Amino acid sequence: MSTLNQETRSMLEDSVNRFVQGEYTFDDRKHNLKEHHGQSPDHWHTFAEMGWLSIPFPEEQGGLGGDITDTLGVMKVFGRGMVTEPYLSVITAARLLSPANYKGEVAELLDGILSGERQVVFASEEPGSRGNPLAVALKAEPDGTGYRLSGEKIAVMHSLTAGHVLVSARSAGGYTDEQGIDLFLLALDAPGVEVTGYPMMDGHQGANITFNGVSVSKTQQLTGAGGAAALILQASSESLLMLASEAVGIMETLVRKTVAYTRTRKQFGVALAEFQVLQHRMADMYIETTSLANLLAQTASRWLEAEAPQQAILASKLKARLGPAARYVGQQAVQLHGGIGMTDELDIGHYFKRLTSIELQLGNAEWHRKRLWREIAA
Amino acid sequence: MSTQESAELSRFRQQVRDFIEQNADEEILEAGRKTTSFFPPFDQVMKWHRILHGQGWSAIRWPEEYGGTGWDVPRQLIFEEECRRAGVPLLLPQSIAMVGPAIIHYGTEAQKKKHLPGILAGEDFWAQGYSEPNAGSDLASLKCRADRDGDHYVINGSKTWTTYAHHANRMFLLVRTGGGAGKPQQGISFFLIEDLSDPGIDIRPIIGLDGVPEQCDVFFTDVRVPLDCCLGEENDGWSVAKYLLEHERGGGTSFATTFRHELDLIRRLAGRTGDGFGGMLADDPVFQDRYIRLALEVDTLEATEEVFASMEKGSPQSGPMSSMIKVTSMEAIQRITELAIDVAGSPSLALQLAALTVGSGVEPIGDEDALTLMPKYLNNRAASIFGGSNEIQRNIIAKSLLR
Numbered sequence: 199m200s201t202l203n204q205e206t207r208s209m210l211e212d213s214v215n216r217f218v219q220g221e222y223t224f225d226d227r228k229h230n231l232k233e234h235h236g237q238s239p240d241h242w243h244t245f246a247e248m249g250w251l252s253i254p255f256p257e258e259q260g261g262l263g264g265d266i267t268d269t270l271g272v273m274k275v276f277g278r279g280m281v282t283e284p285y286l287s288v289i290t291a292a293r294l295l296s297p298a299n300y301k302g303e304v305a306e307l308l309d310g311i312l313s314g315e316r317q318v319v320f321a322s323e324e325p326g327s328r329g330n331p332l333a334v335a336l337k338a339e340p341d342g343t344g345y346r347l348s349g350e351k352i353a354v355m356h357s358l359t360a361g362h363v364l365v366s367a368r369s370a371g372g373y374t375d376e377q378g379i380d381l382f383l384l385a386l387d388a389p390g391v392e393v394t395g396y397p398m399m400d401g402h403q404g405a406n407i408t409f410n411g412v413s414v415s416k417t418q419q420l421t422g423a424g425g426a427a428a429l430i431l432q433a434s435s436e437s438l439l440m441l442a443s444e445a446v447g448i449m450e451t452l453v454r455k456t457v458a459y460t461r462t463r464k465q466f467g468v469a470l471a472e473f474q475v476l477q478h479r480m481a482d483m484y485i486e487t488t489s490l491a492n493l494l495a496q497t498a499s500r501w502l503e504a505e506a507p508q509q510a511i512l513a514s515k516l517k518a519r520l521g522p523a524a525r526y527v528g529q530q531a532v533q534l535h536g537g538i539g540m541t542d543e544l545d546i547g548h549y550f551k552r553l554t555s556i557e558l559q560l561g562n563a564e565w566h567r568k569r570l571w572r573e574i575a576a
Numbered sequence: 577m578s579t580q581e582s583a584e585l586s587r588f589r590q591q592v593r594d595f596i597e598q599n600a601d602e603e604i605l606e607a608g609r610k611t612t613s614f615f616p617p618f619d620q621v622m623k624w625h626r627i628l629h630g631q632g633w634s635a636i637r638w639p640e641e642y643g644g645t646g647w648d649v650p651r652q653l654i655f656e657e658e659c660r661r662a663g664v665p666l667l668l669p670q671s672i673a674m675v676g677p678a679i680i681h682y683g684t685e686a687q688k689k690k691h692l693p694g695i696l697a698g699e700d701f702w703a704q705g706y707s708e709p710n711a712g713s714d715l716a717s718l719k720c721r722a723d724r725d726g727d728h729y730v731i732n733g734s735k736t737w738t739t740y741a742h743h744a745n746r747m748f749l750l751v752r753t754g755g756g757a758g759k760p761q762q763g764i765s766f767f768l769i770e771d772l773s774d775p776g777i778d779i780r781p782i783i784g785l786d787g788v789p790e791q792c793d794v795f796f797t798d799v800r801v802p803l804d805c806c807l808g809e810e811n812d813g814w815s816v817a818k819y820l821l822e823h824e825r826g827g828g829t830s831f832a833t834t835f836r837h838e839l840d841l842i843r844r845l846a847g848r849t850g851d852g853f854g855g856m857l858a859d860d861p862v863f864q865d866r867y868i869r870l871a872l873e874v875d876t877l878e879a880t881e882e883v884f885a886s887m888e889k890g891s892p893q894s895g896p897m898s899s900m901i902k903v904t905s906m907e908a909i910q911r912i913t914e915l916a917i918d919v920a921g922s923p924s925l926a927l928q929l930a931a932l933t934v935g936s937g938v939e940p941i942g943d944e945d946a947l948t949l950m951p952k953y954l955n956n957r958a959a960s961i962f963g964g965s966n967e968i969q970r971n972i973i974a975k976s977l978l979r
C-alpha cells in the first residue's frame with residue numbers, strides 16, 4: 199500500500215483533479231496536441247511544481263518519499279483527462295536511476311527530472327519482442343573500454359521532449375535470457391542514434407530509435423555487466439501498474455458518460471436507456487470496469503511486500519485482465535453512442551483510442567496470458 | 577479456389593485475371609492497398625469503376641437488360657475473388673449496389689433511362705440521404721420535409737452521416753411529404769436528387785475517429801426539385817427504402833471474399849512477427865485457433881451469401897436474411913480487425929495519415945502490411961452501427977421469429 203501519509207495523498211489528488219478539470223478539458227487537450235504535440239512545457243512545469251514528479255523518489259534525493267503505488271491516483275485522473283504528457287514514461291525511467299546510481303551525472307540528471315527541467319525515457323521494446331522486456335536483441339559489443347550498441351528499439355514513448363534515453367542491450371546470453379542484459383544511459387543526440395518520431399493514434403508521441411554502432415562508456419552502464427534484468431523488469435512492472443490505473447480512470451469515465459448519454463438520447467419515442475439489451479450492455483461495462491478497479495486495488499495493496507519476480511506476475515495478471523475489459527468497455531461505449539461515437543469531435547472515440555493503445559502497449563493480454571502460463575508451468 | 581473448377585470457369589477466371597492485370601494501374605492498386613474502410617479512396621475507385629464499365633463489368637449483379645453482366649453466382653464469385661487477389665478496390669456500394677437495384681425495381685422507364693447509364697458508367701456517384709440527427713435507428717421518425725409548390729417540391733431539413741456526400745453529384749433522399757396522421761412510416765417519399773451544387777444544399781464533412789472525413793452533414797434550405805424525382809409512389813417511399821436496405825445489408829458484394837483477403841494479410845504478417853519468446857506468431861496455437869475460427873466464420877458467411885444471392889428480394893424471407901448477413905458479416909470483419917491489431921501489436925499505433933494517402937509518396941514507418949491495420953480496426957467499429965445497427969438487425973430477426 200501507499201507510503202505517503204493520508205494528508206499528502208489527498209493533497210496530491212486534489213491538485214491533480216483541479217488541474218485536469220481546470221486546465222485539461224477536452225478542448226484544452228486538443229489545443230495542446232496541436233501546439234505542443236501533447237507534451238507542453240508549461241504543463242510539465244506545473245507537474246514539477248505540484249510535486250507529482252517527485253512522488254515516488256526518496257526524500258534524500260528531493261523526492262516526496264512515496265512509492266510507485268502513490269502515483270496511481272495521479273494516473274487514474276490522467277486517464278479521465280486523457281493526459282498525453284510523458285508522466286508515466288519519465289517516472290518509470292527515472293526510477294531506474296534511483297537510488298543505486300545516485301551520484302555524479304546520474305544524480306544531476308535525476309535532480310533535473312524532479313525539478314521538471316529534464317526528461318529521460320526508457321527504450322525497451324524491439325520488433326517482435328511483444329511484451330517481453332527480456333527479449334533483447336539489440337547488441338552491446340565490447341569496444342575498447344566501453345561498448346558499441348547496434349539494433350533497433352520501437353514504440354519508445356515520449357522521447358520527443360527527452361534529452362536522455364535508457365536503453366536495454368545484450369552483451370551475452372540467448373535472446374530472452376535474464377543474464378547478459380545491460381542498461382545504458384545516453385543522450386538522444388549522441389552520434390549514431392537515429393530517432394524516427396511519430397504521433398500515435400491516441401495523441402501520444404512515439405518513436406523508433408535505431409542505434410548504429412553507438413559508442414558508450416562503462417560509466418554509462420547502470421549495473422554490473424550483464425546484470426540489468428531486475429531493473430528492466432521493475433520498469434516494465436511499474437509501467438503496467440500505472441497503465442492499469444489510467445485504464446480504470448478511462449473506463450469509469452466511459453461507463454459514466456455512456457449511461458448519461460443513453461438517458462438523454464431518444465429513439466422510438468423513448469430514451470435509449472429504456473432498451474433492456476442496452477441496459478445489460480452497460481451493466482457488463484460496469485462489471486468489467488469495477489472488476490478491474492478491484493483487481494488493481496488488490497494488486498496495489500500487495501505490491502510493496504512482493505519481490506520483483508512476484509511483481510512481474512502481478513503486473514502480468516493485471517494486464518491480461520485489462521485487455522478484454524478495456525476492449526469491451528471501449529467498443530461498447532462507441533456502439534451505444536451510435537454514429538456520433540465514431541467522430542473525432544466527441545471525446546468518446548478518443549477515450550476508445552487511448553484504451554486500445556493501452557491494450558497493445560507493453561504486451562497485449564494474449565502475451566501476458568502466455569507469460570503467466572509459463573510461470574505456472576515452470 | 578481450392579476445389580476443381582470446370583474448364584469453362586477456369587477460362588473465365590483467366591480472362592478476368594488478364595483483364596485486371598492489363599487495366600488496373602499502379603494508382604488503382606495503391607488505392608486498393610490503402611483502403612481502410614468499406615469506402616475506398618474516391619478518385620481511384622471511380623477510375624476503376626469506369627475502366628470496368630468499358631468492359632461491361634461494372635454491375636456484375638444487375639440483369640443484363642440494364643447493362644449488367646448476366647453472370648451466374650459462381651462467375652460473380654470468381655470475378656470478386658480475382659479482384660481481391662489483384663488488390664483492386666471494392667466498388668462503392670451506394671450507386672451500383674443500392675440505388676441502382678431500387679431504380680430497376682421501382683423506377684419509371686424515364687427514370688431508368690435517365691439514371692441507370694450514369695450509375696453504370698461511374699459518371700455519377702449517389703450518396704445515401706437517410707439518417708438525420710434525430711432519426712438514426714428510428715429512421716421512420718425522419719423530419720426532412722418536401723412540400724409541393726406548383727410543379728416542384730421544396731426541401732427543407734438536414735441529413736447526417738451521409739457517406740461521401742462531399743464527393744457525390746447525386747443523392748437519394750428520404751423526405752416527409754405527407755401529413756401528421758398515421759404511422760411514422762407513412763408519408764415518406766424517396767427522392768432522386770440530381771443536382772447537389774444547388775446553393776440551398778450545404779455539405780459539411782465530419783472527421784471520423786480515424787482522422788479522415790468520410791461522412792457528412794447535409795443541410796437543405798428551400799431546395800427546389802421537380803415532381804418526377806420521386807421514386808415509387810409519393811408517400812410510399814418507405815417500401816423503396818426498405819427494399820434498398822435489403823440490398824445494403826445483404827451486401828452487393830461477396831463480403832466473404834473480401835474478408836478472406838484480410839485474413840491472408842494477417843497470416844502473412846504473423847509469419848514474420850516474433851511472439852516475444854523467440855518464436856513466430858504464426859506457429860503459436862493461440863493465433864492458429866483464432867485464425868481458423870475466423871476463417872470458419874467467413875466460410876459460413878459465404879454459404880449464407882450464396883443462399884441470399886439467389887433469393888427474391890423484397891420477399892418475407894429476404895429481409896431477415898439480409899439482417900443476418902449484416903450481423904454475421906460485420907461482426908466477422910470486426911473480429912478480423914481485432915486479430916489484426918493483436919498480431920501487429922504496438923507498431924500499429926503510429927498514426928500515418930500521410931503514408932495512407934494515395935499518391936503521397938510517403939513511406940510507411942514499419943511493415944507496409946501493418947500500415948492499414950489500426951485504421952481498419954477503428955473504422956470498422958462503425959460496421960455494427962451503419963446500415964441499421966446490429967441491435968436493430970437482431971430486433972428485426974427476433975420480430976420475424978416471434979411473428
Ligand SMILES: Cc1cc2nc3c(=O)[nH]c(=O)nc-3n(C[C@H](O)[C@H](O)[C@H](O)COP(=O)(O)OP(=O)(O)OC[C@H]3O[C@@H](n4cnc5c(N)ncnc54)[C@H](O)[C@@H]3O)c2cc1C
Pocket residue numbers: 463465466470473475476533534535536537538540703704705706707708709711712713714736737738739740791958961962963964965966967968971
Ligand atoms: C460510418 C458510417 C457511415 C454511415 N453512412 C450513412 C449514409 O451514407 N447514409 C445514411 O443515411 N446514414 C449513414 N449512416 C448512419 C447510420 O445509419 C446510423 O448511424 C445508424 O442507423 C444508427 O443511428 P444513430 O447513429 O443515430 O444511433 P442511435 O439510433 O442513437 O443508436 C445508438 C445506440 O442505441 C441502439 N439502439 C437504438 N434503438 C434501439 C432499440 N430499439 N433496441 C436496442 N438498441 C437500440 C443502437 O443500436 C446504438 O447502439 C452511417 C453511419 C456510420 C457510423
